[in-house]
Amino acid sequence: MENNTAEKVHCLIIGSGPAGYTAAIYAARANMKPVLYQGIQPGGQLTITTEVENYPGYPEGIQGPEMMINFEKQAARMGTDIRYGLATKVDFMEHPYKVWVDDDKLIEADAVIVSTGASAKWLGLPSEQRLNGYGVSACAVCDGFFFKGKDVAIVGAGDTAAEEALYLSKLCSKVHMLVRKDQMRASKVMQDRVFKAPNIEVHWNSETDEVLGEKKVEAIRIIDTKTKALREIPVSAFFVAIGHQPNTDIFKGWLDMDDEGYLKTIPGTSKTNVEGVFAAGDVQDKIYRQAITAAGTGCMAALDAERYLAIKGFI
Structure with a gap:
């Protein structure tokens, strides 16, 4: 009232x-x-x-x-x-x-x-919220530095995701980029930069099934959207870049x-x-x-x- x-x-x-x-x-x-x-x-x-x-x-x-x-x-x-x-x-x-x-x-x-x-938009996984601040982040520029020399993953397919993946590639040993479809939404110039980065691996048709780890991020489990096959990738951080x-x-x-x-x-x-x-x-x-x-x-x-x-x- x-x-x-x-x-x-x-x-x-x-x-x-x-x-x-x-x-x-x-x-x-x-x-x-x-x-x-x-x-x-x-x-x-x-x-x-x-x-x-x-x-x-x-x-x-x-x-x-x-x-x-x-x-x-x-x-x-x-x-x-x-x-x-x-x-x-x-x-x-x-x-x-x-x-x-x-x-x-x-x-x-x-x-x-x-x-x-x-x-920040999130995927909606309980593990994503549980480990938020313990390896899960929605800002690579804010938190990427803490994972220098480590393997990390980032989810997203737009310009922001591409930009953050490139930023992480300068700090981290390997960046796993998860893209839900078989193509990215990012502009061609950004895609080209991602493909040229030697330590960025793009995983097409991939969705995050779960973020794994008790006290901190230890791995991610991804699902192939076509075959439904599950697999785990060991990472120290998981960045969500699907927009704000x-x-x-x-x-x-x-x-x-x-x-x-x-x-x-x-x-x-x-x-x-x-x-x-x-x-x-x-x-x-x-x-x-x-x-x-x-x-x-x-x-x-x-x-x-x-x-x-x-x-x-x-x-």
Whole structure:
């Protein structure tokens, strides 16, 4: 049941990964009194990552969940009102913008920063989730380094899968690439690069039946889609590269999106097609998808929102 008694806020941030928390740090320091709702996965995708070694400022590396706790603490120390809750509906028809949280709490905001991220698509195997962070990963650029000199497997057939397979081939002794059909969806140039890499072996008509290992990935069992024959390949890691799904369903009809559902922003800014609504992080970035690029766009969104609120006379 909807509660129509609205709470009025200057700056509402939806989502709590590196983009949302960075936006919150900047917004709070600019006295925008930001309210941040953490969403279904507080801390975002980094909370299902183990070691993070490619974020500047952590010379020894840091665990993903710990890093997100640090981000949250910094945002809170600056004065962000951080709350647990999920935005379930929006109305951007007129100002102030309406956002419903957990279906019944109504927030009216002068400016909205959308940083709801994107979720990796998974195969849906129980073993894949059980070993997530213990050799199973959806980001070769994030985690490939930990398997230097080892044999690994990657599943996927598009440009991203080809790109990640090539990235892994520079670090790992062997890359087993699993393709469900007898051809790849990747562009010809990417396919050619894969075929030329001496340590990438493409397994056609192959689906993952199971990821094997008790405490960490030790092998994969694959099934031939034509003959139904099963076989095992010993590997130390299993990378899933079948795409990401931006968390943008509630913004359909309000914010411009590309054909995959990523929010469109005006190049060089975080501005969406709705004045006063900004987008940051993986929800609008399907190319880089790194913690540091998400944090960078979170900074941009807060600065853009601050200028907007100042011009409109809200702060």
